[in-house]
Amino acid sequence: MQFELINVDKIYQASEENKIFGAKNINLKISEGDFMALVGPSGSGKTTILNLIAGLILPSQGSLKHGGSDITSFSLEERTKHRLDYMGFIFQDYQLLPILTAFENIEFPLQLKGFTKKEIDERVHWALKQVGLENMGHRFPKQLSGGQQQRVSIARAIAGRPQLILADEPTANLDSKTAQEIIELFKKLNQEFKLTFIFSTHDQRLIDQVKTVMYVKDGQISETRTHHA
Numbered sequence: 405m406q407f408e409l410i411n412v413d414k415i416y417q418a419s420e421e422n423k424i425f426g427a428k429n430i431n432l433k434i435s436e437g438d439f440m441a442l443v444g445p446s447g448s449g450k451t452t453i454l455n456l457i458a459g460l461i462l463p464s465q466g467s468l469k470h471g472g473s474d475i476t477s478f479s480l481e482e483r484t485k486h487r488l489d490y491m492g493f494i495f496q497d498y499q500l501l502p503i504l505t506a507f508e509n510i511e512f513p514l515q516l517k518g519f520t521k522k523e524i525d526e527r528v529h530w531a532l533k534q535v536g537l538e539n540m541g542h543r544f545p546k547q548l549s550g551g552q553q554q555r556v557s558i559a560r561a562i563a564g565r566p567q568l569i570l571a572d573e574p575t576a577n578l579d580s581k582t583a584q585e586i587i588e589l590f591k592k593l594n595q596e597f598k599l600t601f602i603f604s605t606h607d608q609r610l611i612d613q614v615k616t617v618m619y620v621k622d623g624q625i626s627e628t629r630t631h632h633a
């Protein structure tokens with residue numbers, strides 16, 4: 405199933421007369437197995453576009469679709485459920501809960517999704533294995549390096565086998581070598597399991613590895629380039 409933004413504008417109303425176009429006439433289609441990045445300067449609209457795809461914010465104009473469903477017609481509760489069912493999220497600052505172990509952080513969204521205890525155990529072990537942290541499930545975030553914390557957040561994002569993983573500047577806080585390892589991990593997950601990724605990034609190493617680059621400028625996608633590997 406495709407995720408689609410069609411002629412989408414997002415206007416932030418800073419005050420009565422001060423309107424900011426966070427996104428302008430965005431047309432974007434994400435298909436299964438895609439590996440794509442939104443690239444552009446600070447304030448250009450990358451996070452706004454990711455939040456629109458996720459249904460975290462609604463378009464001021466235009467439509468937001470997933471398969472046959474029109475997400476803009478969903479209630480807040482339906483959008484939350486839809487996000488939990490179909491998407492995984494990765495952030496620059498990992499966003500792990502400090503009072504939970506790595507295992508429990510990964511388990512948490514699966515509990516919300518209503519999987520059985522056995523399914524949850526299997527999925528968490530599978531996800532920890534994929535990110536190379538089989539033996540670290542008992543550790544708390546503060547007992548892990550930044551790269552390891554990002555691996556836990558990747559495990560959390562993939563454990564439910566979502567249709568789409570949204571990653572907002574996932575390598576921005578990592579040193580060069582660790583960033584490279586994390587990029588290799590994304591590539592492996594995309595190739596081995598056909599997991600679909602959309603990134604926002606400034607990281608040239610990541611830009612070099614994605615199949616599709618969308619350049620964002622002043623809220624608009626100014627250019628799209630596709631590599632044929």
Ligand SMILES: Nc1ncnc2c1ncn2[C@@H]1O[C@H](COP(=O)(O)OP(=O)(O)OP(=O)(O)O)[C@@H](O)[C@H]1O
Nearest residue numbers: 416418424425426445446447448449450451452453
């Ligand atoms: N909640 C908001 N209210 C008002 N304006 C906003 C809001 N969120 C974002 N903006 C504005 O919308 C524009 C796009 O912001 P956005 O966060 O999408 O940029 P970005 O490309 O992700 O930047 P960065 O690389 O710094 O993360 C900016 O001008 C920003 O100030």
Ligand SMILES: [Mg+2]
Nearest residue numbers: 450451452604
């Ligand atoms: Mg941003």
